[in-house]
Amino acid sequence: MRVFVAGGTGHSGSYIIPELIAAGHEVTGLARSDASAAALSALGAKVHRGDLQDLDGLKQAAADSDGVVHVGHRQDLLPSGGMDAVAAAELPIMHAYGAALAGTGKPLVAAGSIGSPGNPGRPVTEDDPALPAGEEHRGTLRARNVVESAVVDLAGQGVRSSVVRLANIAHGTSDRAGFLPMLIALAKDKGFVGYPGDGANLWNAVHVHDAAILFRLALEKGPAGRYWHAVEDGGIRFRDIAEAIASRLGLPAVSVPNDELMTPGYFGFLTNIVTQSYPASNLLTRRILGWEPAQPGLLADLDNGNYFPAG
Numbered sequence: 629m630r631v632f633v634a635g636g637t638g639h640s641g642s643y644i645i646p647e648l649i650a651a652g653h654e655v656t657g658l659a660r661s662d663a664s665a666a667a668l669s670a671l672g673a674k675v676h677r678g679d680l681q682d683l684d685g686l687k688q689a690a691a692d693s694d695g696v697v698h699v700g701h702r703q704d705l706l707p708s709g710g711m712d713a714v715a716a717a718e719l720p721i722m723h724a725y726g727a728a729l730a731g732t733g734k735p736l737v738a739a740g741s742i743g744s745p746g747n748p749g750r751p752v753t754e755d756d757p758a759l760p761a762g763e764e765h766r767g768t769l770r771a772r773n774v775v776e777s778a779v780v781d782l783a784g785q786g787v788r789s790s791v792v793r794l795a796n797i798a799h800g801t802s803d804r805a806g807f808l809p810m811l812i813a814l815a816k817d818k819g820f821v822g823y824p825g826d827g828a829n830l831w832n833a834v835h836v837h838d839a840a841i842l843f844r845l846a847l848e849k850g851p852a853g854r855y856w857h858a859v860e861d862g863g864i865r866f867r868d869i870a871e872a873i874a875s876r877l878g879l880p881a882v883s884v885p886n887d888e889l890m891t892p893g894y895f896g897f898l899t900n901i902v903t904q905s906y907p908a909s910n911l912l913t914r915r916i917l918g919w920e921p922a923q924p925g926l927l928a929d930l931d932n933g934n935y936f937p938a939g
Contacts, residue, residue: 857908
C-alpha cells in the first residue's frame with residue numbers, strides 16, 4: 629500500500645513510519661523543511677514537500693496514495709490560540725482528505741484523544757462517540773472533538789475512515805513534548821511533584837511503539853467509521869504517576885488542593901486536563917483488530933533513559 633503520512637517526524641509518526649515500512653508499505657511523508665525531509669529519508673520514507681496549510685498539496689498527496697495516516701497538528705498555534713485554533717486549522721485538512729478519498733474506500737486514520745468521549749462514570753469504550761464541544765469548552769481538549777467527528781463522518785462518503793484515540797501519555801524514548809515531560813518540568817520548577825486533591829483520578833498510557841502498531845492495523849483492516857483505543861494502562865491513579873516521578877527526582881509528592889486558586893497555581897494551563905479522570909477500555913480494539921500491547925507499561929518505562937537521564 630502507498631501511504632501518505634502527515635506528522636511523520638513527530639513523536640508518534642517517527643514510530644509509525646518504520647512500522648509501516650517493515651510491514652511492506654511504501655510511505656511518503658510530509659516535510660516542511662530540509663531537516664524534516666532528511667529525517668523522513670532516514671526513516672526510509674519518500675518526501676512530499678509542503679506543510680499543513682497547503683490544503684491543495686495535502687489533497688493531491690492523499691489522492692496519489694492508497695491510504696492516509698494523519699498525526700500532525702499546528703503546534704505553533706497553541707501559545708496564541710490554544711486548542712481551539714489547532715482544531716480550526718485541522719478541520720479543513722480533514723475535509724481536504726475527504727474530498728480526495730470520497731467514494732474510493734481508501735483508509736484515512738487520524739489521531740484523536742482518549743478524553744473525547746468525556747467521563748460517563750465508567751471506562752469509556754470504542755463505541756462512545758466524541759462529545760460535541762460548546763462555548764464552555766473553549767481552550768480544552770474537547771475543542772478538538774469536531775475534528776474527530778469529521779473524520780468518522782467521512783465513512784458516509786465512502787472513505788474507510790477511523791480515529792485512533794491516543795492515551796493521555798504516549799511514552800517512549802522520543803517523548804519530548806508530551807504530558808509526562810511537562811509534569812517533570814513542572815516538578816523541577818516548583819520543587820515538588822504535585823497531584824490534584826487526593827490524586828485518585830485515573831489517567832491512562834500507552835507505549836508509542838504499541839500505538840504505532842495500532843495505527844498500522846487500523847490502516848490495513850479497520851472498518852470504516854470506528855474509534856480505536858491506543859491504551860495499555862487503562863487506569864493509573866494520578867497520584868501513583870506523581871509519586872513515581874517524585875522517587876526519581878528525589879522530590880516530595882504533594883497534594884495540591886483542588887480549587888480555583890491552588891490547582892491553577894501549580895498546573896497552569898494543564899489544570900483542566902490533570903484534574904479529570906480518563907478510565908478507558910481497549911477491549912474492542914484488541915478483539916476487532918487483534919492489537920496486543922507488548923511494550924513496558926508507563927511506570928516501568930520511566931527508567932528508559934529519556935525522562936531521567938543518568939547524571
